[in-house]
Amino acid sequence: GVYMRTNTIVKLILIIVVIILFGAYAAPTFIGNNASKSLPSYVPKDKIHLGLDLKGGMYLVLGADTDKAVSTVLERAASNLKKQMLNAKIAYDKVFVTKDGKYISISLVDSNDRQAALDLISNNFPNYNIISEELPIKLSLKEKIADKIKKESVSQAISVIRNRIDQFGVVDPTIVRSGENNIIVELPGIKNASRAVQLIGKTARLELHLVDDSVNVNDALNGKLPLDDELLYSIKRDPTTGAISKIPYVVKKNAVITGDMIKKAYVSFGGQLNQPYVAFELNSEGAKIFGDFTGSHIGKRLAIILDKNVYSAPVIQSRIDGGRGQITGNFSEREAHDLAIVLRSGSLPVPVHVLEKVTIGPSLGKIAIEKGAKAIIVGALAVILFMAIYYALSGILADIALGVNVVIILGALAMFGATLTLPGLAGIALSIGMAVDANVLIYERIREEMRVGRGVHDAINAGYSRAFITILDANMTTLIIALILYQFGSGPVKGFAVTMSIGLLANIFTAVTLTKTVYDILIEKFNISKLSI
Numbered sequence: 402g403v404y405m406r407t408n409t410i411v412k413l414i415l416i417i418v419v420i421i422l423f424g425a426y427a428a429p430t431f432i433g434n435n436a437s438k439s440l441p442s443y444v445p446k447d448k449i450h451l452g453l454d455l456k457g458g459m460y461l462v463l464g465a466d467t468d469k470a471v472s473t474v475l476e477r478a479a480s481n482l483k484k485q486m487l488n489a490k491i492a493y494d495k496v497f498v499t500k501d502g503k504y505i506s507i508s509l510v511d512s513n514d515r516q517a518a519l520d521l522i523s524n525n526f527p528n529y530n531i532i533s534e535e536l537p538i539k540l541s542l543k544e545k546i547a548d549k550i551k552k553e554s555v556s557q558a559i560s561v562i563r564n565r566i567d568q569f570g571v572v573d574p575t576i577v578r579s580g581e582n583n584i585i586v587e588l589p590g591i592k593n594a595s596r597a598v599q600l601i602g603k604t605a606r607l608e609l610h611l612v613d614d615s616v617n618v619n620d621a622l623n624g625k626l627p628l629d630d631e632l633l634y635s636i637k638r639d640p641t642t643g644a645i646s647k648i649p650y651v652v653k654k655n656a657v658i659t660g661d662m663i664k665k666a667y668v669s670f671g672g673q674l675n676q677p678y679v680a681f682e683l684n685s686e687g688a689k690i691f692g693d694f695t696g697s698h699i700g701k702r703l704a705i706i707l708d709k710n711v712y713s714a715p716v717i718q719s720r721i722d723g724g725r726g727q728i729t730g731n732f733s734e735r736e737a738h739d740l741a742i743v744l745r746s747g748s749l750p751v752p753v754h755v756l757e758k759v760t761i762g763p764s765l766g767k768i769a770i771e772k773g774a775k776a777i778i779v780g781a782l783a784v785i786l787f788m789a790i791y792y793a794l795s796g797i798l799a800d801i802a803l804g805v806n807v808v809i810i811l812g813a814l815a816m817f818g819a820t821l822t823l824p825g826l827a828g829i830a831l832s833i834g835m836a837v838d839a840n841v842l843i844y845e846r847i848r849e850e851m852r853v854g855r856g857v858h859d860a861i862n863a864g865y866s867r868a869f870i871t872i873l874d875a876n877m878t879t880l881i882i883a884l885i886l887y888q889f890g891s892g893p894v895k896g897f898a899v900t901m902s903i904g905l906l907a908n909i910f911t912a913v914t915l916t917k918t919v920y921d922i923l924i925e926k927f928n929i930s931k932l933s934i
Contacts, residue, residue: 405925412918423812449814452822457766458589462757465582469751470554471547472502479505491518507538554750561749568742603743607660610652612702612714621651629654635711650711652704657694662687666744668737677737678729688724696720773826784837792844794933799840802911806836809907822896832904839912843868857932861920880905
């Protein structure tokens with residue numbers, strides 16, 4: 402018949418859609434920045450991300466101090482407990498978090514209040530275990546709750562770090578959890594590594610505390626400090642001599658305003674020397690607290706504290722509405738800019754420490770790309786020539802399928818935002834070999850059928866249906882191995898597994914659907930009776 406069957410037309414449309422779709426995703430990587438900007442808006446602009454081994458950059462392993470997250474929650478609970486005990490008329494002597502940051506210790510003025518205190522705790526603090534019922538009463542967080550807080554603190558830290566890096570302007574960073582408390586950060590193509598490390602590691606806890614002027618600073622330095630106060634320092638560096646001076650301040654432990662109330666932070670210039678400072682705006686909740694507090698504490702000093710360092714302690718002249726404030730210090734413009742970034746992105750819920758830092762030069766990556774690409778091109782050319790010589794026109798058809806296979810792999814990498822690494826290039830090379838392997842199986846079956854004297858149409862159908870099971874078996878078992886590698890492997894192994902998995906799925910499509918559809922069109926439309934194989 403001269404007409405193609407509906408089945409063949411549907412397959413042909415599917416093939417065209419697949420080639421256009423994956424081709425559109427693969428294109429931006431190869432056509433250069435200027436050309437990709439001029440593409441219409443509906444064409445995807447995502448490029449294939451290159452891993453550190455190909456692009457150069459920095460690899461960091463950060464350790465998050467998750468115990469600190471638990472002790473912060475305990476501090477909050479201790480302050481809440483004090484309020485509740487005051488309301489319940491239970492006089493306490495001391496309520497504090499122990500030095501190791503694991504327990505809350507409660508001493509009472511009158512031991513007869515012990516049972517009332519225990520009842521209050523068991524009714525209002527369901528997340529806590531009472532470790533010791535005798536005085537001093539000791540509380541600890543339930544293990545499940547503590548584990549949850551630790552887990553969440555790492556997740557929060559990851560999102561804060563991601564925010565900071567995005568604003569710092571690193572393209573395609575990788576930020577993932579590793580084990581319980583570690584975070585892996587990969588920053589491809591980064592120029593200023595030490596600045597990035599500083600930016601990532603800044604805890605950036607901004608807090609406003611009332612200065613306690615009723616306490617003599619010299620007494621505080623000699624250890625005479627009320628329980629609800631703490632001693633902090635303003636560390637000033639003389640820009641001309643570089644000399645460092647420390648000025649002590651006694652401030653109330655409880656913060657009036659905390660960094661999570663900040664809505665905006667940006668760099669401004671002002672003062673006599675037109676120096677940079679960081680201006681911030683509070684959200685509605687923070688603005689209300691700030692307004693009420695400044696209104697009722699006129700004439701008192703309010704310390705602006707960042708990471709336990711007092712930046713300034715201005716006197717409150719009048720009620721401040723609108724929730725605006727500023728942080729002044731001897732900032733360079735870059736320091737002010739980085740500080741604004743960390744304030745905008747929020748403070749890290751826990752301190753993080755750099756456990757491992759590796760910087761990879763881009764020249765190494767360039768050599769790796771060139772050699773990897775050369776290996777793939779030489780391998781592919783050898784395979785293309787062999788197929789064309791050995792299987793004639795059918796071999797050329799297999800070569801076209803091979804080209805489509807590579808387009809699908811590259812398009813899929815761009816579509817899923819996967820990162821191409823050196824092992825990934827090896828995965829592509831391997832799947833090129835396996836793609837041809839499938840065609841060889843099919844062609845040898847067709848040759849066998851034709852030797853037995855079958856017609857072209859029957860030989861092709863029999864060849865495909867009999868080889869298909871073998872191809873599916875071979876590809877599926879390899880795909881299962883690739884998925885296991887992805888699940889349990891580290892970074893480079895995952896890169897290999899990703900490209901290989903995409904390649905194997907593309908193989909089944911190109912070797913079976915694409916070439917078979919072309920044969921069907923030749924037989925149904927052009928009624929061929931001989932096959933060049």
